[in-house]
Every structure is written in C-alpha cells, then in structure tokens.
Amino acid sequence: MNKPEFILIHCSDTKEGADFSAKDIDAWHRARGFRCIGYHYVVRLDGTYERGRQDLEEGAHCVQESMNRRSVAICYIGGQSKDGKYADTRTPEQKRTIITLIRTLRGRYGNLPVLGHRDVKGVAKACPCFDAAKEYANL
Ligand SMILES: [Zn+2]
Structure with a gap:
C-alpha cells in the first residue's frame, strides 16, 4: 500500500470486560491461516494500544472492496455484551485512544475517512x- 485511503474500525468480537492482546489476536489469525495478525492496531480495554502490522503493510481484515490493500485497520477489544450479543463495549479509555490513533494516522497520511467494517459494501457483519463513520466524521 502506498498510502492508505481509509481507516477501518473493527472490534475483536469478544465479550465485554475480557481483555486480549495483539499477541492473542496474532495467534487467532495464524490459526485461521493468516501470516500474522491482520490488523494494524489493537486497542485494549485500558486504552493502551499495540501494533499489529506496519501501517503500509497490506492487512488481512476485510477482503470486500479490496480494503486490505486500501485501509489501516484499528481493532478495539470487545464488541459483545456479557451474554454474547453485539454491543458497543468500548471503554472511555478505548474511545480516547481510537480518536488519538485516527488523529495520528491523519497526521501521517492526510484526512482519511473513517469507516466501520460493516460500512464496507458487501460486508454482512455488525462489526464494530x-x-x-458517523461518530468520527467531524473529528
Ligand atoms: Zn471487523
């Protein structure tokens, strides 16, 4: 990827309050046959972030619309309520860090639009x- 065109937001599709690391996701993705973690950034429950792939490395997080080659992926840990339903489980710390990462990436690559995984055409998922798109439109 020369320059990303979008920032794509994902959730890890894991239960509220359960923390996982980029290393955990790396193991999950390798188990699915990926070379390594498919995301570029992982935002943990306490708001710390961890690196996955390098920004300009092609990702493995969304084949639709060639987004793996066109976007930088930020994944927050969560996305399911404790009883396993889709839910926005972002902690205040995660919300702050996602904003910081978006601003940092825009500083590097220009004013990239932000999309949720589910906003990409052809994706039938609730993620994130x-x-x-709405929440970060006016950052
Ligand atoms: Zn996703």
Missing part, C-alpha cells in the same frame, strides 16, 4: 457494533 457502532456507527464509526
């Missing part, structure tokens, strides 16, 4: 379980 909130309206990312």
Whole structure:
C-alpha cells in the first residue's frame, strides 16, 4: 500500500470486560491461516494500544472492496455484551485512544475517512457494533 485511503474500525468480537492482546489476536489469525495478525492496531480495554502490522503493510481484515490493500485497520477489544450479543463495549479509555490513533494516522497520511467494517459494501457483519463513520466524521 502506498498510502492508505481509509481507516477501518473493527472490534475483536469478544465479550465485554475480557481483555486480549495483539499477541492473542496474532495467534487467532495464524490459526485461521493468516501470516500474522491482520490488523494494524489493537486497542485494549485500558486504552493502551499495540501494533499489529506496519501501517503500509497490506492487512488481512476485510477482503470486500479490496480494503486490505486500501485501509489501516484499528481493532478495539470487545464488541459483545456479557451474554454474547453485539454491543458497543468500548471503554472511555478505548474511545480516547481510537480518536488519538485516527488523529495520528491523519497526521501521517492526510484526512482519511473513517469507516466501520460493516460500512464496507458487501460486508454482512455488525462489526464494530457502532456507527464509526458517523461518530468520527467531524473529528
Ligand atoms: Zn471487523
């Protein structure tokens, strides 16, 4: 990827309050046959973020619309309520860090639009379980 065109927001599709690391996701994605973690950034419950792939490395998070080659992916840990339903489980710390990452990426690559995974044409998923395009439109 020369320059990303979008920032794509994902959730890890894991239960509220359960923390996982980029290393955990790396193991899950390798188990699915990916070379390594498919996302570029992982935002943990306490708001710390961890690196996955390098920004300009092709991702493995959304084949539709060639988004793996066109976007930088931020994944927050969560996306399911404790009883396993789709839910926006972002902690205040995660919300703050996602905004910081978006601003940092825009500083690097220009004013990239933000999309949620579910906003990409052809995707039939709830991920990231909130309206990312709307929430970050006026950052
Ligand atoms: Zn997703």
